[in-house]
Amino acid sequence: MLVVQDIIANKENFIEALKKRNFDTSVFDKVIQLDEQRRATQTELDQTLAESNKISKEIGQLFKSGKAAEANELKAKTGTLKEQSKTLTDQLSEAQSELEKLLYTIPNIPHDSVPSGQTDEDNEEIFRFGDIPKLEATALPHWELAKKYDIIDFELGVTITGAGFPVYKGKGARLQRALINYFLDKNTEAGYKEFQVPYLVNEASGLGTGNLPDKEGQMYHIGNDDLYLIPTAEVPVTNMFRDNLITEEELPILCTGYTPCFRREAGSYGAHVRGLNRLHQFDKVEIVRIEKPENSYQVLEVMVAHIKGILEELELPYRVLRLCGGDLGFTSALTYDFEVFSTAQDRWLEISSVSNFETFQANRLKLRYKNKEGKKQLVHTLNGSSLALPRVLAGILENYQTSDGIRIPKVLIPYCGFDMID
Template structure:
């Protein structure tokens, strides 16, 4: 959530930057500034009335001591009228604050100045590429056919048990899943991230804190009876560890990693892009989360991008890094880099990671703060990234490494799988 200070100090600049995200902020920013004036005017009058009430109370006491009862009674009536006026001012102030908050949560984060303008995915900017795209024979199979051929993943059984988008992993497929989770967690730990095992359900306050609520409420699975939400990513519970927490400057950078199952309704997703592992309702992911001070957060973002690059290199996958444009970046992010790997049988790029800096947007919602060297309290910056999401990694691994003898396992993954070939 944007701070009121940011909005009121330079509203025209806020409106300009929001337009990069294709958000017309002129009307809502104007409403917030108007409500803030009502709030401030009400508070000013309340402060003045409070001083007047204190003075009047002293005057009543003096009049009573002097035996001037009629004048004291008149003063009492004046005090009663002032108190009634204060109730109206308190209500006006409260309504203004409530109205501002309701509007503030509808405004996305401001994009960083380096976010390119654009309407959607086609306008994202490729920053870097690496790896070698394999040359497969014409009869190369997509991962859903390989999964069936080698009995790795049963999509139909998942439909029977739960519905589409809930695959069942079997044999080598299940072992590959477990191997990748452990591989990603071990790499994160070696890179200095503290491992967390979070809950898979969160309350509404947690969803609000990281920005899933109210923006993405329709995309989350909701347990109505208990008012709990299945997590769409471990970012939500892990970042909420720091809700209502005041850190010390010496704590930075806070670095956490967590494995979790992730649950997403993916409402409105149809067509060829959802086949096989390309888009699921339940999938596994290892997440990295950082909390940092503002002046260091973009260095942290680069370190996170560099780290994810080491993972795709170790898995011997062809990859590219995209800087997301204003039309494709998320509601809460200030700057996002997407990692994509090439799926050689599908002949398309698949997103496997988003690494983002939210600046103080989430921290303001979370009340995640720190004390600087002058003991002043300031908002932290929060960052997170997938490191990595499994489904499309598995899709690319299966497709890119298929051979007449079987599916080859990348060398650095073999100690985790316990086998070098799926056959």
């Protein structure tokens, strides 16, 4: 969430920057108007309360002086002031609520390096690694390989729950578990502390990370308890620090965690959403960092390098994209997407996003730190998928297939306990 004072001070710059997002910035005028109304009401309330306190002291002195009649006359005035203060308090609360609702609708300001553009076709490729494998003419997409080797059952998932909830079986389940453990080990070796977190969060947590109200329709809601199934571990992990004032010595904070993720997102029909390409429930290992503002963009590059290293150990061909303004997530100032090439599908599959949110989440979370001079300021938050499993698994199944079966990447064999799915 943007800070009102920043909007007032940088209105024209923000309007220009948000052109990259094609966002209607007329809301800024409403924000400034509401803030002026809020401040005027606050001033009037303060003056009313001050006058009421002053008169109360005068009443006490009059009673002590035996001037009861004059004291009683003033008491009537305090009653009027109390009514006025109550009305002003209600007006102030309403103005603050309306202002907050407006601020929740404004996306983050894109970093200067974010390219202009409206769709994912305008994203900027900045890095590519690996050669595209040459598969045999009989090569299959992963959903057919899953059926052939009986490792993932999509139809059974439909029977149990519905489309988008696959059942992993035998070596498919073991490979899934191997990937989770491998990702967590790589992250903890890099200094991230592992956490196991709840899969349900309250509304305050959704608001804190910016998933609410922006993605409310994409999140599964448990009505009776007013809780949400998490769309990513980022939500509970980042909210562990909500309403915290941390010391400079505690920074940076590095967290990692594995969770299943749940998303209601509806997809179109076709091969691009078949099999593991788009799911309502999937597994993901996340990394989250809390940093001093001056370090966050250097750290973002460190996170990118960390994920590059994992994909290169898996020997999967991948590329890195800098997202354009039109494809940038609501909360992000700058995002890099990682995509693995699926040779069998002849297309790129997104498998990770690494983002710097600057102070956008921290302001919602009321997450600050106190520097050595004692000044309190908002931290920067960052997160990344390290990694999302479905499309990584799809890439492995498709790119490692042979006429004899599916080879397992060398780095995963110790985790799997086997080197071939056949």
